Amino acid sequence: MRYNVFALLLIVMLVAAGAGCISQTVQPPQDAMDAANATADKMFPALNSGEYIVFTQNFSPSMKAAMNESYFNKMIGQMSGQYGRYISRSPTPQASVVGDYNVFVYQCQFEKTKLNVQLTMNKTDVWKVEGFFYR
Secondary structure, X not given: OHHHHHHHHHHHHHHHHHHHHOOOOOOOOHHHHHHHHXXXXXXXXXXXXXXXXXXXXXXXXXXXXXXXXXHHHHHHHHHHHHHOOEEEEOOOOEEEEEOOEEEEEEEEEEOXXXXXXXXXXXXXXXOOEEEEEEO
């Protein structure tokens, strides 16, 4: 009996120690969150209006090179055909720091479905969009 209590205590201590080693999600700072929300509030409605300049206003140079106006028009055509028009986004995204980037995932309502829309933003220049993904 005495050994069972000792074994149980040892297991509890190991589990508690292991829990401290599990990595926790690091949240971006508030200024990065504010920048992401303001950027999303400009970008997402531009999916409906087709305003390339508004959509790409905060893009990094490499992001602008990857998404030229022709690609943008093709993307919004596909999105509107498959998902309908953009309606709204979640007020607070899921946010994390991944390497040199702040990653924000918004749940967005479109006419036909909900989508997760991810903005990947530069960690040091919090206003620069480095990636745009939807699923």
